[in-house]
Amino acid sequence: MINWxxxxxxxxxxxxxxxxxxxxxxxxxxxxxxxxPSDEVRSIYNLVDSLGPDNAIFIGWDFDPGTEAENQPxxxxxxxxxxxxxVPVFITAVSPLGQGLAEQGAASVFDTRIPGNFVYVPxxxxxxxxxxxxxxxxxxxxxxxxxGNSLPEGARGWVFEGVDFALLGYLPYFGxxxxxxxxxxxxxxxxxxxxxxxxxxxxLRAHKNLREIDLAVTLAGSTACMYWVxxxxxxxxxxxxxxxxxxMATDYYPYIQSxxxxxxxxxxxxxxxxxxxxxxxxxxxxxxxxxxxxxxxxLAHILIxxxxxxxxxxxxxxxxxxxTALKSGx
Amino acid sequence: MYETIGLWVAAILTLAVFSFLYKENPLYRFAxxxxxxxxxxxxxxxxxxxxxxxxxxxxVFLHGESLVLIVPAMLGLLYVTRFxxxxxxxxxxxxxxxxxxxxxxxxxxxxxxxxxxxxxxTLIPLYTPGAPWYNTLGAVVIVLGTLAGLIYFFFSKxxxxxxxxxxxxxxxxxIMIGFxxxxxxxxxxxxxxxxxxxxxxxxxxxxxxx
Numbered sequence: 001m002i003n004w005x006x007x008x009x010x011x012x013x014x015x016x017x018x019x020x021x022x023x024x025x026x027x028x029x030x031x032x033x034x035x036x037p038s039d040e041v042r043s044i045y046n047l048v049d050s051l052g053p054d055n056a057i058f059i060g061w062d063f064d065p066g067t068e069a070e071n072q073p074x075x076x077x078x079x080x081x082x083x084x085x086x087v088p089v090f091i092t093a094v095s096p097l098g099q100g101l102a103e104q105g106a107a108s109v110f111d112t113r114i115p116g117n118f119v120y121v122p123x124x125x126x127x128x129x130x131x132x133x134x135x136x137x138x139x140x141x142x143x144x145x146x147x148g149n150s151l152p153e154g155a156r157g158w159v160f161e162g163v164d165f166a167l168l169g170y171l172p173y174f175g176x177x178x179x180x181x182x183x184x185x186x187x188x189x190x191x192x193x194x195x196x197x198x199x200x201x202x203x204l205r206a207h208k209n210l211r212e213i214d215l216a217v218t219l220a221g222s223t224a225c226m227y228w229v230x231x232x233x234x235x236x237x238x239x240x241x242x243x244x245x246x247x248m249a250t251d252y253y254p255y256i257q258s259x260x261x262x263x264x265x266x267x268x269x270x271x272x273x274x275x276x277x278x279x280x281x282x283x284x285x286x287x288x289x290x291x292x293x294x295x296x297x298x299l300a301h302i303l304i305x306x307x308x309x310x311x312x313x314x315x316x317x318x319x320x321x322x323x324t325a326l327k328s329g330x
Numbered sequence: 331m332y333e334t335i336g337l338w339v340a341a342i343l344t345l346a347v348f349s350f351l352y353k354e355n356p357l358y359r360f361a362x363x364x365x366x367x368x369x370x371x372x373x374x375x376x377x378x379x380x381x382x383x384x385x386x387x388x389x390v391f392l393h394g395e396s397l398v399l400i401v402p403a404m405l406g407l408l409y410v411t412r413f414x415x416x417x418x419x420x421x422x423x424x425x426x427x428x429x430x431x432x433x434x435x436x437x438x439x440x441x442x443x444x445x446x447x448x449x450x451x452t453l454i455p456l457y458t459p460g461a462p463w464y465n466t467l468g469a470v471v472i473v474l475g476t477l478a479g480l481i482y483f484f485f486s487k488x489x490x491x492x493x494x495x496x497x498x499x500x501x502x503x504x505i506m507i508g509f510x511x512x513x514x515x516x517x518x519x520x521x522x523x524x525x526x527x528x529x530x531x532x533x534x535x536x537x538x539x540x
Contacts, residue, residue: 016351023521023528027539069526070519096376097369136457170380179435191384210350230436257472260443262375264416267515268506268522292539293525300521 006317008311017306022303026295033298035291037273040256041128043263044217044241045277048078051214053086053137056207060218060228061102062094062174067221067245068101073271073290074243075105075219077278080170082108083118083159084283085136088203090185091167091175094224099170108165115154116285123161124194135202137163162201165273170191174224178231182210182238210238213264225252229260243270249318341535344527421517475504 012260037045051057059078063071083091091106093099110120134140140160148255151157159165168189171177180188185208186198198204207213216238218225225242232238239262242252243328246267265271271290279287343419346361389396405427454471463475481494482501489498514535 013352019521019524023524024532027528027532067523069523069529072526096380099376099380100372124436170376172377172381175435193380195384226443230439234439234442235445246522247512248517249515250508254448254451258447260331260447267519268525269518289529293522293529296525296528297518297521299523301517306523 003315004320007314008318008320018303022299023296026229026299027292031168031295033295035269035272035294037277040263041265041270041273042277044215044265045274045281046082047215047239047241047262048087049281051082051083051085051087053088054206056088056090056203056212057082057214057216058090058210058216059102060092060094060216060219060220060225061098061105062092062224062227063101063221063245064095064097067325070245070267071219071221071243072101072105073268073288074217074265074274075102076108077271077274077288077290078195078217078243079105080109080118081274081278081283083164084156085163086157087214088163088207088326089165090122090203090207091165092174093170093295094174094220094227096170099167102167102169103193106165110159112152115231116156117154118157119151119155119285120157120165121160123192123201124195126160128293135163140290162196164201165182166198166201166203167193170196175227175231178210178227179235182231182236184209205304209250211236213238215239215241217241217243218280221245222246229255233260241265269298337535346529348527357358474500479504 005176024177048057049275059075059082061071061075079089079091091102093102106120109118111117112119121144126140129140129143129147132143137160140163141158144158144160149158154255168185169192177188186204189198192198192201210216210232216228216232218228218240220242221244228238233240240260242261243265244252244254244267246269249264249266249270252261252264256264265274268290272287272294273283275287275291278284278304279291343361343364346357347358348356390399390403400526405424408420408424411417452472454469454472456473457466458469478497478501480501481497482489482505484494484498487494489495529539
């Protein structure tokens with residue numbers, strides 16, 4: 001005879017232990033369960049893929065360390081894709097901690113110890129070329145190569161700060177910042193996060209305000225993502241895509257249906273789907289961290305479904321639906 | 331060197347936080363306080379570097395320009411009066427300014443983004459000739475689901491009869507399905523956060539994954 005009450009009052013630490021086993025073991029025994037990109041992720045990918053050096057996008061690192069596991073892979077994936085297409089990328093942050101995470105994310109793309117990454121050329125480093133009038137991307141890269149610079153083995157290309165990439169960083173009252181950028185980006189950000197004058201940057205000269213920006217991808221663990229829709233899309237028609245945590249995803253599906261956002265990456269799965277598309281499109285040699293976590297995610301979900309089913313069986317088989325409460329609960 | 335120290339500190343703090351799953355303990359509380367303290371410290375430094383120094387200290391106090399900035403600076407300083415009960419009322423002025431400005435700025439755009447565009451997205455034809463059947467089904471679910479949800483939250487009439495009774499029952503089902511989807515996503519999100527930490531421990535810290 002099964003003691004259902006004891007079963008329902010099982011010490012929850014046993015459940016934590018089972019979850020820990022299911023989350024750790026699949027990292028060592030890869031199953032390679034398929035990840036099929038959804039329409040809402042594919043639409044973001046297709047839009048970025050259709051852009052080039054004459055366009056520009058914003059990536060908003062609008063999250064804090066609490067949701068780094070979900071949002072950071074999204075940011076890295078979109079940044080990598082845009083840089084591979086030579087699409088200039090402006091990076092902003094709603095919170096001070098977001099700026100630090102943006103720097104970490106960018107550093108992971110610029111770490112040349114890992115094959116498939118980009119070589120970052122800081123603003124000051126290519127100053128002589130700027131002074132010589134090389135500010136167009138192609139002419140700058142040609143002059144840079146002619147000066148004897150060569151790519152390390154496995155690197156995908158150079159990223160010139162001010163031409164391909166600018167870290168604008170954190171500013172408070174971000175709604176006001178987005179509103180202001182609708183008129184002029186440089187009035188909101190006179191300098192980038194490292195103190196370089198933004199007005200001198202070629203990418204800013206070509207894209208002075210949000211009307212001249214082709215997409216803003218906001219990565220958020222809070223309602224901060226709505227700043228871009230409320231003050232960007234509504235005011236200047238800025239196309240916006242969301243990369244939000246799984247918890248928030250259901251809240252924002254209506255915005256896809258209403259056409260207010262281009263697409264959405266929901267949680268780690270959304271990031272994994274983007275990585276798959278990038279890999280299939282030849283923009284990366286391997287998929288990233290998010291894809292690697294998908295086997296684990298699937299197995300953990302199966303275990304939780306099992307917990308829910310067993311809990312319900314015990315609840316009804318023990319006749320607890322007829323009682324007001326269990327005798328003791330942990 | 332610094333990278334290695336950082337990795338070890340992050341790993342030890344991660345394990346300290348996970349120790350809470352066994353039971354509440356001083357190590358967990360220490361890690362919690364470190365997170366709060368270091369986040370605040372980092373925030374203060376970045377805010378000074380990115381906002382206060384370039385936008386107030388440098389132009390006003392170093393270059394003697396844009397003296398008008400002293401006005402918002404003084405207004406901001408009034409927040410500090412919260413710590414002195416006798417003059418704490420002064421802190422209401424910056425709050426009133428922010429609330430008024432925020433309300434005025436947000437109202438028209440919020441109305442458009444959160445309400446008007448969402449209503450517009452619900453006013454769709456149930457059947458479009460030539461459209462696939464699942465589009466029609468989707469349109470029916472959106473329109474009827476929205477109406478049923480609104481009926482459930484209409485409390486001026488008893489939820490009885492074919493319209494209010496049946497409508498509110500459908501409404502609660504729609505709402506429950508929404509909650510179920512949210513709960514499923516929540517589980518996915520929590521597991522994702524755990525995956526992120528486990529990946530960090532196994533890969534970045536221990537170097538077991540390649």
